[in-house]
Amino acid sequence: MSESTAAWVREAIRVLEADANRSADTHLHVFPLPSEWGIDLYLKDESVHPTGSLKHRLARSLFLYGLVNGRIGPDTVLIEASSGSTAVSEAYFARMLGLEFVTVVPRKTSQEKIDLIEFYGGRCHFVDAAPAMYSEAERLAAECGGHYLDQFTFAERATDWRGNNNIAESVFTQLRSERHPVPSWIVVGAGTGGTSATFGRYVRYRRHHTKIAVVDPENSAFFGAWETGALDYATGMPSRIEGIGRPRVEPSFVPEIIDEMFQVPDAGSLAAIRFLRERTGHWAGGSTGTNLYGAFTLISRMLAEGKQGSVVTLLCDGGERYAKTYYDDAWVAEQGHDLAPHRAAMERFLETGRFPS
Secondary structure (H helix, E strand, C coil): CCHHHHHHHHHHHHHHHHHHHHCCCCCEEEECCCHHHCEEEEEEEHHHCCCCECHHHHHHHHHHHHHHCCCCCCCCCEEEECCCHHHHHHHHHHHHHCCCEEEEEECCCCHHHHHHHHHCCCEEEEECCHHHHHHHHHHHHHHHCCEECCHHHHHHHHCCCCCCCCHHHHHHHHCCCCCCCCCCEEEEECCCCHHHHHHHHHHHHCCCCCEEEEEEECCCCHHHHHHHCCCCCECCCCCCCCCCCCCECCCCCCHHHCCEEEEECHHHHHHHHHHHHHHHCCCECHHHHHHHHHHHHHHHHHHHCCCCEEEEEEECEEHHHHCCCCCCHHHHHHCCCCCHHHHHHHHHHHHHCCCCC
């Protein structure tokens, strides 16, 4: 590496760190549960990041990982395969560093996400089927001599799970003054596997008794892999809940650190985000609904077992990105989803403490 390139890398790292310092920590919201339950439910609101989602953390980590490993320089073309939110955040950081950014996305990606990627200066390269993203991203990177950021491989290794203000450390710091400062459960979805790996490693490193639950949407391969132990498990079908679920098991998925997995019906995820908005005013994307469905399941189990404590999950991104899909009744009907039974189950849950397993 030449001295001019080394100087550019040092400045790029400073710029990324400065952006992190400017961004206040994300909020930890309380979801209202009956006080007599003795259980607290929190949502870590990742939608308040500059690019509006949990993936802002991942994108920064991937950029830092590429910089310190000598894979990103002043003229590097950056390539990614993404269903949307990661690419939005990566386009933001690429523009910050003055780098060209191209992402391979499924053609069915929401127009709102495509608009955001292009707003930050990124370019979208479309494929008809989600599984084709990987090979097409590799081809583009090889063709232009660029760097394939590859969130699905590097998510679990790019994040410092020991601390460094990662999301796990942030949650535990924010809970210090709560009545149950060490949560019984942390509930997250799996898109790359990086978030569950970060939380799972952190709680073991800090010797907490917290358990990790991962929720998976329909069509996704992660649940089948965890249940069977087959890491080559694949469904070949795309998830309808953007940001989580994959047609194959990604390299960043670490099943050994997961204590429980649930497969959540897609209609349940969509009913949950509408329920969240009505009960709290927070407008979230579909993956947050998947998380909330899993949290309700675990809280119901805790009540049946006579346990008290806290449960933490994530508000992954804002609902404005899905105004024409998940929040559109006509779109929901076209997909064949019936939200009414799930909505009724959530109402009963808050009345009785019982939720379908």
